[in-house]
Amino acid sequence: MAGVIIVRDDPATTPAALARLTERVMLLQYVNVAGGNVGETLSQNDEVAGLSGSTLGMSPSGSGAVYLVNGQKNPTVLMQPGEWQRWRLAHASSGVNLDLVISPGCEMQLIATDGVYLTDGVPVAVTSVSLVPGSRRDILVRCASAGTFALSSSIAKVGVLHLFPTATTIVTVQVEGAPVTMEPPTSLPSLPSYMPDLRNVSATGTFVVGFDDGLVTPTWVFIVLPVIFVVLMAIHIALWYTRMLARLPALNCLCRGSVKTKAGKTQPEDPPPQNSRPTPTIEVDDTKAEDPPPQQPQPTSPSRGSILHWLLVPNLLVFGIVITVLLLTTPTDIFMVNGEAFTGETAFQHTMALGSVQEWTVDSDHPFHIHINHFQLISTGCTGDCAFGFRSGNYYDTIMYGGDPPNPPGGNSIIRFKPADYTGKVVMHCHVLAHEDRGMMAVAEIVS
Ligand SMILES: [Cu+2]
Numbered sequence: 001m002a003g004v005i006i007v008r009d010d011p012a013t014t015p016a017a018l019a020r021l022t023e024r025v026m027l028l029q030y031v032n033v034a035g036g037n038v039g040e041t042l043s044q045n046d047e048v049a050g051l052s053g054s055t056l057g058m059s060p061s062g063s064g065a066v067y068l069v070n071g072q073k074n075p076t077v078l079m080q081p082g083e084w085q086r087w088r089l090a091h092a093s094s095g096v097n098l099d100l101v102i103s104p105g106c107e108m109q110l111i112a113t114d115g116v117y118l119t120d121g122v123p124v125a126v127t128s129v130s131l132v133p134g135s136r137r138d139i140l141v142r143c144a145s146a147g148t149f150a151l152s153s154s155i156a157k158v159g160v161l162h163l164f165p166t167a168t169t170i171v172t173v174q175v176e177g178a179p180v181t182m183e184p185p186t187s188l189p190s191l192p193s194y195m196p197d198l199r200n201v202s203a204t205g206t207f208v209v210g211f212d213d214g215l216v217t218p219t220w221v222f223i224v225l226p227v228i229f230v231v232l233m234a235i236h237i238a239l240w241y242t243r244m245l246a247r248l249p250a251l252n253c254l255c256r257g258s259v260k261t262k263a264g265k266t267q268p269e270d271p272p273p274q275n276s277r278p279t280p281t282i283e284v285d286d287t288k289a290e291d292p293p294p295q296q297p298q299p300t301s302p303s304r305g306s307i308l309h310w311l312l313v314p315n316l317l318v319f320g321i322v323i324t325v326l327l328l329t330t331p332t333d334i335f336m337v338n339g340e341a342f343t344g345e346t347a348f349q350h351t352m353a354l355g356s357v358q359e360w361t362v363d364s365d366h367p368f369h370i371h372i373n374h375f376q377l378i379s380t381g382c383t384g385d386c387a388f389g390f391r392s393g394n395y396y397d398t399i400m401y402g403g404d405p406p407n408p409p410g411g412n413s414i415i416r417f418k419p420a421d422y423t424g425k426v427v428m429h430c431h432v433l434a435h436e437d438r439g440m441m442a443v444a445e446i447v448s
Helices: 218-240 249-255 302-331
Strands: 022-034 065-069 076-079 083-091 098-102 106-113 124-126 129-131 136-143 148-153 169-175 205-208 211-216 258-261 281-284 331-336 348-353 356-364 366-369 375-379 412-417 426-429 441-447
Touching: 022 348, 065 169, 076 136, 083 129, 098 106, 129 136, 136 148, 136 169, 205 348, 218 302, 331 375, 331 426
Parallel strands: 022 083, 076 169, 205 356, 258 281, 348 441
Antiparallel strands: 022 065, 083 136, 098 129, 098 148, 106 124, 106 136, 148 169, 211 331, 356 412, 366 426, 375 412, 426 441
């Protein structure tokens, strides 16, 4: 379940050309009626876990993945030819990126990112609008002439993490009626005072955010394994000293002693252990297949050394099986921030002072999201435009993939922000729900 909260602009400071636009609020939700996320299993991403097996009346081809807009599949938006509308897009996906394009004949301008107008105060013409999990984008849209157009998911960036992989119409745009002549807004409301332009401001606090994941064996395994080994050896030694195995003489005879054949061949044997008793020699006639069976050895007293040796084999075998099973079955995929899976809300990884200028270096392979304070993107790590459209200078609360292709993956973003008036805990995390819930979350603290 998801919804949208709109914080309205102050009418006194909103440009008239912006205020008069017809608004469309579009809550975009990824749903996979076949179960699971793009490239993931249902257990890793269970947006519709409770609906597994149901198609909700939808029968999409392929993966079964669809986008719903305000709960509808491919709704129709009405516009007049030449009309500019303001669309507020909110991406309520827990783990899939979406790249939107519009049909030729229509155009889009970006005016706000994650609820904040562009820092430079002017709309920017864009050919696509990319949304990572949790992104919000406000865009201006116009189609010049009557007809049916489409806002569609693009597959141009397939290969970028978790992109919705199907070229699908998300919204049908029906343009009809009397043409209108409109000019788009040329200016945007100023940002609030707590979102200053920090591009040329020196930082007074720094922090590095690194995202990692990998298979980790739980600590208890490394405690249990030596305990099991000690127990096995204790049983082994106890049995030996109490001579319980003296009741199993046959076993002893099978493992010790030489076997000499009538043909003079001597079967391989292990060297006798030290302090062991003399071992019996068994005469075996192997010259004829029909020869009578060899004389059965007489029960003898077991050798302590040989029993110890014999018991070591099953002991080590059991221990080897236990090690193998535990090491193969217990590791889980742990997601971490700076090498630590989330351990608690007071395990602060960073402390910052109210009013300081924070400069963070953020590993942008995962969608980094932080609560309380939006941040200004200072540097993306991309050569040219990032594949997901992130631009330095704008404010965001979620960014990802500063190292978009064709740049090398693993690029870092530089962000700055100024904690303004809130003191206390601040949560930061990967905005892929399945990663966050498996530990990719951390807390920082703002102090006065
Ligand atoms: Cu992640």
